Amino acid sequence: MKIRIKNEKSELVKILKINESFGQKCGFPKKLIDTFNLCFDELINNIINYGYNDNLLHEINVKFSFKNEFIIIIIEDDAMQFNPWNVIKPDITLSANDRNIGGLGVHLVKSFMDKVDYKFKNGKNIITLKKKYNPSTEEIK
Numbered sequence: 001m002k003i004r005i006k007n008e009k010s011e012l013v014k015i016l017k018i019n020e021s022f023g024q025k026c027g028f029p030k031k032l033i034d035t036f037n038l039c040f041d042e043l044i045n046n047i048i049n050y051g052y053n054d055n056l057l058h059e060i061n062v063k064f065s066f067k068n069e070f071i072i073i074i075i076e077d078d079a080m081q082f083n084p085w086n087v088i089k090p091d092i093t094l095s096a097n098d099r100n101i102g103g104l105g106v107h108l109v110k111s112f113m114d115k116v117d118y119k120f121k122n123g124k125n126i127i128t129l130k131k132k133y134n135p136s137t138e139e140i141k
Contacts, residue, residue, distance in 0.1 A: 051079025
């Protein structure tokens with residue numbers, strides 16, 4: 001399943017609804033659907049808020065698939081080149097007041113997924129998220 005949205009905050013709702021529909025169609029538990037919604041919220045908001053240095057409309061493409069017990073999400077955009085997985089891990093031992101701003105959302109996404117990947121190809125950022133899920137045992141790895 002593929003969806004194309006504009007780089008507008010209001011478009012995030014479309015992705016969350018498609019994710020819920022995709023998850024329900026595949027029989028995913030609500031906890032897993034909610035996990036992906038949190039990841040979308042973090043990553044798509046970062047792209048929209050920080051990725052573009054103009055006021056033009058841009059497209060963000062999201063592809064959903066479920067193969068061989070892996071949920072695979074690919075997010076592709078033409079924002080400025082940025083690898084979110086290179087963000088310095090926040091020191092979560094510090095209090096919120098003592099911690100530097102930023103990085104916590106990306107850290108959460110990385111911790112929720114089994115594999116994350118980034119590449120920049122043909123002027124596009126391509127983020128891949130992979131999560132193992134076995135529907136027969138309902139085991140979320």
